[in-house]
Amino acid sequence: MAEDCGIPGSLLKVERQTLYEVDGVPMMRRFFEYNEKIRNFEAKPDDVLIIYVARNAKDVLVSYYFFHKLNLRMPETGSWEEFFESYLSGKVAWGSWFDHVTTWWDIRQRQQVLYIFYEDIVQDPQRVIERVSPFLGRTFGRTVIDEIMKHTAFSNMKDNPMTNFSNLPWFNLKVSPFMRKGKVGDWKNHFTVAQNERFEKEYQRRMAKTSLRFTDDL
Incomplete structure (x- = not known):
């Protein structure tokens, strides 16, 4: 029966997870169980370089919906309409998109954080690479940049088992x-x-006090 519904037999033993609240943020079980160790982890600021990639809220919603659908370890999505409401209210794994992107935006100058936008990667990948390389303390020549652009092109990553996750047994790629x-x-x-219209109204309310700006169309 499950095979007829498009679920391979290898996926039948995978159970969808429920969410646990950690300081008001919905988290997956593993993050909940190891929360104390994560909180107590200490690193010297000079040892940590963080590259934060932000994507516009609307495309993230769509992408996250399909990610939940294919990843049988994620909580059930419900209908598109139900997931839309859960996302908008921040009641999804790892919490509110609004809180996430604005928090990292606010600390980007106090910590070693390079804040880049997914839309910039799509529009001008070379420029983004040229921002990343000095942040990592590296200098890339033309040949290396071309190789990076080749291997990170979406079409190539889509066909690469190391990046398309086709080898993960809990991903139902059907x-x-x-x-x-x-x-x-x-x-x-x-x-x-x-x-x-509903999304725009909430977006304007939540983003009113930040200088962070996104592009949701190219």
Whole structure:
């Protein structure tokens, strides 16, 4: 029966997880169980370089919905309409998109954080590479940059088992590939007019006090 529904037999023993709250943020079980160790981890600031990649909220919603659908270790999504509401209210794994992107934006100058945008990677990958390399203390020549651009091109990553996660037994790729489209603006194929209006209203409210700006169409 499950095979007929598109679920391979190897996936039948994988159980969808429930979420646990950690300081008001919904977390997966493993993060909940190891929360104390994570909190007590100490690293010297000079030893840690963080590259934070942010993506516009609407495309993240769509991507996250399909990620939940294909990843049988993630909580159930419910319908698109239900997941839309859960995402907008921050009641999804790892919490609110708004809190996540603005918190990292606010600390980017106090810590060694390079804040880059997914949309910039799509539009001008070479420019992003040229920002990343000095941050890592490296200098890349033209040949190396070309190789990086080749191997990180979405079409190549989609065909690469090391990046498309086709070898993970709990990913049901019959539902959706892990590397779906990689485009900016795919949200327009999923949001209704009413959902977009509702989203925009909440977005403007939550982002009113930050200088952080995103592009949701190219």
